[in-house]
Amino acid sequence: MNGSSPSTPDSISIWRTWALTVTYEAGEYTEQKFKAEKTGGGPVIPSPNLDTDLVMACDRLADVLIKACKNPIQMQMDIARYSKLISPKDTGHNEQREARLLERCPPGHEGKRLVNEPATILDASGAIIAWYLPDALTDTTQKEIREATDLLAPSLEKSVRADGNWRTNQKWFNRGSEDVGATPGCINLSPAWFQQGHENVSDPEVSASLKGPSCENILKAIARPAAIASAALRVMHPEQYWAGLRTLSNLGHIAVSKDLPQMPEALQYWASVFNTLSIISNRETPNHRDHMSIAKCFDILTTVGNYLNARMTMPSLQLEFKYNSG
Numbered sequence: 001m002n003g004s005s006p007s008t009p010d011s012i013s014i015w016r017t018w019a020l021t022v023t024y025e026a027g028e029y030t031e032q033k034f035k036a037e038k039t040g041g042g043p044v045i046p047s048p049n050l051d052t053d054l055v056m057a058c059d060r061l062a063d064v065l066i067k068a069c070k071n072p073i074q075m076q077m078d079i080a081r082y083s084k085l086i087s088p089k090d091t092g093h094n095e096q097r098e099a100r101l102l103e104r105c106p107p108g109h110e111g112k113r114l115v116n117e118p119a120t121i122l123d124a125s126g127a128i129i130a131w132y133l134p135d136a137l138t139d140t141t142q143k144e145i146r147e148a149t150d151l152l153a154p155s156l157e158k159s160v161r162a163d164g165n166w167r168t169n170q171k172w173f174n175r176g177s178e179d180v181g182a183t184p185g186c187i188n189l190s191p192a193w194f195q196q197g198h199e200n201v202s203d204p205e206v207s208a209s210l211k212g213p214s215c216e217n218i219l220k221a222i223a224r225p226a227a228i229a230s231a232a233l234r235v236m237h238p239e240q241y242w243a244g245l246r247t248l249s250n251l252g253h254i255a256v257s258k259d260l261p262q263m264p265e266a267l268q269y270w271a272s273v274f275n276t277l278s279i280i281s282n283r284e285t286p287n288h289r290d291h292m293s294i295a296k297c298f299d300i301l302t303t304v305g306n307y308l309n310a311r312m313t314m315p316s317l318q319l320e321f322k323y324n325s326g
Helices: 019-037 052-069 079-085 096-103 140-150 154-157 215-221 225-236 239-256 263-269
Strands: 072-074 113-115 119-122 129-131 185-189 277-281 311-314 319-322
Touching: 019 052, 019 113, 019 225, 019 239, 052 140, 072 215, 079 096, 129 225, 140 154, 140 215, 140 225, 140 319, 154 185, 215 225, 215 263, 225 239, 239 263
Parallel strands: 072 119, 113 319
Antiparallel strands: 119 129, 185 277, 311 319
């Protein structure tokens, strides 16, 4: 690995050979473009390290982020109070329990509301608790995601099981027709995570799907989509963005100093400020609540494919989102 990038904050050191250097520059360009469009500023010149497709993708993203900011949807719910009311037992599957939660923390509108334009969702305090960014991905980016998913077909196929929880249970997956359906499955990609049941008792490892000879090809295939998702986070939640970048920087130093197997190589090609990416292909997802997520942070969901009339619902907000590709 070569020297660290001089353009990042002093507390963050990214090797010049890492894919994250391009991600960082894409994030800075998107954030500057967003601010310029929001305030009526002058043109923003992208870094010469960003190729044309990535610049166009960042431009599209910035435009949709601006549209979302101009369309706030105010909720009556206080998200801090709601977070204190739920427990790990509240999985989202118990309809009676969810109904009682809805009564105690009503969203502020009657019935389910359909959202089909870019929007920000605000709680009673005015905090943004969700961003909705339809059509934020260019056709080129969507094509890259589909092609990357094809590379993961063997791992996806092995992940589906006849039993187990809903995340990998075969009853929730659709095979689809051969010409439009990607291989069903659900896998996780990570350059550094703890195996289940081994938290805090061992060093993090590269996820199983990246331990084979295809690791470099897979990570290069998802580099641009990962950079775009990270650029979105740069605008939506700067503190989380910098925390993610700093964590991966620290992991790089630990991986080298401890000579952790395959991790330095995986981190070199990893282009996301998130440390884990879940690939979910051709699966219907039941209502659920992810308690492993941090309440004050965002997860980013992206959907790509050849389909029509998909919807994503948030029962606790009584909102339904049009969930088209991109």
